[in-house]
Amino acid sequence: MNPITLSMFTTALLSGTLITLSSTNWLMAWMGLEINTMAIIPIIARKHHPRATEAATKYFLIQAPAAATILFCAITNAWMTGQWEINQMSTDLPIILILISLAFKMGMAPVHSWLPDVLQGLDLMTGLVLSTWQKLAPFYLILQLHSTHSLTLILLGTMSILVGGWGGLNQTQTRKILAYSSITHMGWMLVILQFSPELTLMTFTLYVTMTLPVFMILHQNNTLSINKLPILATHTPTISALIPLLLLSLGGLPPLTGFIPKWLIIQKMSHLGLFGLATITALSGLFSLYFYLRLSYISSITMSPSSNLTTATWRLTPNSIPLGLKTTIVPSMMLLPLTPMINSLLL
Amino acid sequence: MPSTQFVFFTMFFLSLGGITFYRNHILSVLLCLEGLMLSLFLLLAIWSLETNTTLFMATPMLLLAFSACEAGLGLALLIATTRTHGAANLNSLTTLRW
Structure with missing residues (x-):
């Protein structure tokens, strides 16, 4: 795609979300969502490839009726109460x-x-x-609507955690696994939303920090299915040593960053006496831990059978690690000692 | 519920049902989407006329502009799908399932 066109669509993508974030009116929020959708579809379909076109078509056919339904509900609310404000529905x-x-x-x-x-x-x-920035605007709208329908939020959240873990178990494509991981994390955010919106914000920030290096590593090595993961060790050995830690951090194991949101969320729930909910969310987090563990097992704990000549391609053409990856990979693993600081910043 | 509101509610939910259950061709889905937008337009126009709020008089036009953009995008995607998949049937969009 032409860089000027790409920059135009990127600006529209950014401004669409920002319009939604800065609006208190349903109509403006809807416009932001629509601008957002219309900006990302050319970016999705920029490779002239059947799969890309199909993804763009599916994305459009999902987003457009959903946005129309949101506006319909807002107009219905206006007919009933005369109110357009988001937080006064x-x-x-x-x-x-x-x-x-x-x-x-x-x-x-x-x-x-x-x-x-x-x-x-x-x-x-x-x-x-798609799995980070695009979720920001709808999530903000849910945040504005919070604390009125606890049952709907809890049902959506627990079902997301369960289904995200369950669906990822059977996948061999890394992008599908990352999609299910995104569903799981959104579920954690939605479960805690009505009890503590600050924790939701923190979970979202940490999810973005953790998922960024995973996507970047897979993009750098063009790893689209999990049987290409062992190649990481021959191309970039350091990354291959770090990726199990990154994946376990996404899964939420203790000495890593991903443990912070799970720890604080479960702590909050047990403070409020919601032991059943805490148990269900903690146990269904195990499903997603299983597929992260399988990814890290394949990527670095096993060695694929290959001849000596192919095991050290990094010596012939050294792959430099991009700067963005270097800066995000550290906070996505080592933020746990800074929990008190994150707490005092956000809570 | 006033009868006008009931009429537009029915219109909206029939179009939504059309998107959900009758999805052979992308064009039919796009037509249902236009139905959604048209019912929203009428609801918004009648609401701002009945309540006489000057602030909201322009909103139906804004909605119409956005829905026109969306329809254009939908038709572009229809053409793109026809070029890559040979037909614009929604049943043939299955390459992403595996």
Whole structure:
């Protein structure tokens, strides 16, 4: 794609989300969402490839009716109460319908099945945008609506954690596994949303920090399915040593960054006496831990059978690690000692 | 619920049902999407006329502009799908399942 065109669409993508983030009115929020959708579709379809086109078509056919439903609920609310403000919605049915269609836009559990498909058709950097930046605007709208419909939020959240873990078990494509991992993390955010919105914000930030280097590593080595993961060891040995730690950090094992959100969320739940919910979320996190463990097992703990000549291609053409990867890989593993600072910054 | 509101609600949910259940061809989905947008346009126009809020008089036009952009995008995707898949049937969009 022409760099000028690409920069135009990127600017529209950024400004669409920012319009949604800075609006208090449903109409402006809807416009931001629409600008966002219309800007990312050319970026998705910029490779003239059947899969990319199909992903763009599916993404459009999902996002457009969801946005229309959001606006429909807002207008219904205006007909009933005369109110356009986002945080002053009071009628039950529009709120539930809006929650479901926002979950649809983000790809949360009962309405998630488009997300792995669409991500499968993308190149990994666009996939990174889709699984982080694109979730920001709908999530902000859910944040604005919070604390009114606890049951809907908890159901969406726990189902996302369960389904995200369960669906990822059977996948061999890294992009589909990352999509299911994204569904799981969104589930954690939604479960805690009504009890402590600050924790949600922190989980989102840490999810972005952790998922960024994973996408970048896979993009750098063009690893699209898990049987290409062992090649990492011959191309970039340092990265191959770090990637199990990164993946276990995404899974949420203790000495790594990913443990912070899980720890604080479960602590918050047990403070509030929600032991059943805490148990369910903690146990269904094990499903996703299983597939992260399998990824790290394949990528570095095993050695693929290969001759001596192919084991050290990094000596012949040394691959330099990009700067963005260097800067994100450290916080995505080692932030746990800084938990008190993160706590005091956000909570 | 006033009867006008009921009419537009029915219109919206029929179009949504059309998107959900009748999805052979992309064009039919796009037509249903236009139905959604049209019912929203009418709802918004009647609301701002009935309540006489000057602030909201322009909003139906904004909505129409956005829906026109969206329809253009949809038709572009229809053409792109026809070029890459040979036909614009939604049933043939299966390369991403595996």
